Amino acid sequence: xxxxxxxxxxxxxxxxxxxxxxxxxxxxxxxxxxxxxxxxxxxxxxxxxxxxxxxxxxxxxxxxxxxxxxxxxxxxxxxxxxxxxxxxxxxxxxxxxxxxxxxxxxxxxxxxxxxxxxxxxxxxxxxxxxxxxxxxxxxxxxxxxxxxxxxxxxxxxxxxxxxxxxxxxxxxxxxxxxxxxxxxxxxxxxxxxxxxxxxxxxxxxxxxxxxxxxxxxxxxxxxxxxxxxxxxxxxxxxxxxxxxxxxxxxxxxxxxxxxxxxxxxxxxxxxxxxxxxxxxxxxxxxxxxxxxxxxxxxxxxxxxxxxxxxxxxxxxxxxxxxxxxxxxxxxxxxxxxxxxxxxxxxxxxxxxxxxxxxxxxxxxxxxxxxxxxxxxxxxxxxxxxxxxxxxxxxxxxxxx
Ligand code: TRP
Ligand code: SF4
Numbered sequence: 001x002x003x004x005x006x007x008x009x010x011x012x013x014x015x016x017x018x019x020x021x022x023x024x025x026x027x028x029x030x031x032x033x034x035x036x037x038x039x040x041x042x043x044x045x046x047x048x049x050x051x052x053x054x055x056x057x058x059x060x061x062x063x064x065x066x067x068x069x070x071x072x073x074x075x076x077x078x079x080x081x082x083x084x085x086x087x088x089x090x091x092x093x094x095x096x097x098x099x100x101x102x103x104x105x106x107x108x109x110x111x112x113x114x115x116x117x118x119x120x121x122x123x124x125x126x127x128x129x130x131x132x133x134x135x136x137x138x139x140x141x142x143x144x145x146x147x148x149x150x151x152x153x154x155x156x157x158x159x160x161x162x163x164x165x166x167x168x169x170x171x172x173x174x175x176x177x178x179x180x181x182x183x184x185x186x187x188x189x190x191x192x193x194x195x196x197x198x199x200x201x202x203x204x205x206x207x208x209x210x211x212x213x214x215x216x217x218x219x220x221x222x223x224x225x226x227x228x229x230x231x232x233x234x235x236x237x238x239x240x241x242x243x244x245x246x247x248x249x250x251x252x253x254x255x256x257x258x259x260x261x262x263x264x265x266x267x268x269x270x271x272x273x274x275x276x277x278x279x280x281x282x283x284x285x286x287x288x289x290x291x292x293x294x295x296x297x298x299x300x301x302x303x304x305x306x307x308x309x310x311x312x313x314x315x316x317x318x319x320x321x322x323x324x325x326x327x328x329x330x331x332x333x334x335x336x337x338x339x340x341x342x343x344x345x346x347x348x349x350x351x352x353x354x355x356x357x358x359x360x361x362x363x364x365x366x367x368x369x370x371x372x373x374x375x376x377x378x379x380x381x382x383x384x385x386x387x388x389x390x391x392x393x394x395x396x397x398x399x400x
C-alpha cells in the first residue's frame with residue numbers, strides 16, 4: 001500500500017575502503033536507479049560506541065559522504081542526509097521505546113557480541129542497548145519497504161519487523177475504525193466501493209488471495225483518497241486495524257565480497273585495506289606485496305589459488321578467461337605471482353579512476369557536499385514528519 005522505498009545507513013567510520021564499495025555501495029548505486037532511495041550517515045549510531053571520544057565523528061561524516069558520491073551515489077536520484085539533522089528519528093525512537101520489551105533488545109546477537117569484542121569500552125549503557133531500536137526508527141520513519149544490509153544486520157531487520165507489527169497491533173485499533181473505514185469506502189465512488197466490498201468479502205470469507213491483490217491494486221489507483229483513508233482501507237481489507245508502520249524486507253547484499261590484502265575481512269584497523277580513493281602508486285605497491293600461496297617460494301614452485309588471497313581478488317575483478325589463465329598458470333608454475341597480480345592492479349586502478357574524478361569537485365569545493373546534504377535533510381524531514389503525524393495521533397498525542 002505504501003510505495004516501495006529503500007532506506008540504508010552507514011556509521012561514519014572515516015574514509016571508506018574497497019570492501020565497503022563491493023559490500024554495500026555498489027549495491028546502493030544499483031538500487032538508486034530502480035527505486036526511491038534514502039541513504040544516511042548514522043552519526044548517532046557512531047555515538048553509541050564512541051560517546052567518550054566523539055571528536056572523530058564530524059570529519060568521518062564528511063569523508064564518508066565524499067566516498068559515497070565518489071562511488072556514484074547520485075544526489076539527483078537518491079536522498080542523502082545525516083541522521084542527527086532529522087531529529088524525528090529520535091522522537092520515533094523514544095515513542096517506540098515505550099512499548100519495546102527489554103528482552104527483545106537484550107537478545108539481539110550483536111548486543112552481547114559487541115560488548116565482548118569491544119571489551120575496552122564500557123558499553124553497559126542505555127544508548128548501546130537501544131541501538132537496534134534506533135535503527136528500527138531510522139527505517140520505520142520512512143515506511144521503507146526494503147533495507148539493503150549485510151547478513152550481520154539481519155537480526156536487526158527482523159526485530160524492526162516485530163516492532164512495526166506490534167505497533168500496528170497496539171495503536172492501529174482506532175475508536176470507530178469500522179465506521180471510518182466504511183466512510184472511506186464511500187469516498188471511492190459507488191462503482192469502486194461496490195467492487196471493494198465484494199473483493200473484501202471474497203478475501204475474508206473465502207480466503208482468495210487474488211481478491212486481496214486486486215483490491216490492493218484498485219486502492220493504489222484510487223487517486224482521490226487521503227493517506228489516512230488509504231491506510232484504513234488497506235487495513236480493513238485484511239482485518240480491523242490500520243497499518244501505520246510498514247514491515248520492511250531485508251535486501252541482502254549479494255555482491256561478491258572483497259577480502260583484505262591478507263585474505264581476512266578488509267578493515268582499516270587490521271591494516272589490510274585499500275582505501276576507496278587510494279592513489280595508484282600505493283595500490284600498486286600494496287597488491288605487489290600481498291601474500292600469496294606460501295608454497296610458491298621460488299618462481300618454479302607450483303601453487304594453489306585456493307590458498308592465495310590474490311585469487312579472491314581475481315574472483316571479484318577478473319573475467320572468465322583471466323581466471324582460467326590464473327588457475328592454470330598458478331598450478332603449473334607457468335606464471336609468476338607478480339605477473340598474476342598485474343591484472344588485479346589494473347582492474348582496481350580502472351575502477352577507482354571515475355571515483356577520483358567524481359570526488360575532485362567535492363574536494364575542491366566542500367560547500368557542494370554541504371548543499372547536497374542540506375537538500376537531502378529537507379526531503380527526508382518532510383517524509384519523516386508525515387509519518388510522525390500519524391504515529392503521534394495513533395499514540396494519543398494528536399492534541400494541540
Ligand atoms: N547498524 C548499521 C551498521 O552498523 C548502520 C545503520 C544504522 C543502518 N541505521 C540503519 C543500516 C538503518 C540500515 C538501516 O552498519
Ligand atoms: Fe596467488 Fe597468482 Fe601467485 Fe597463484 S600465481 S599464488 S594465485 S598470486
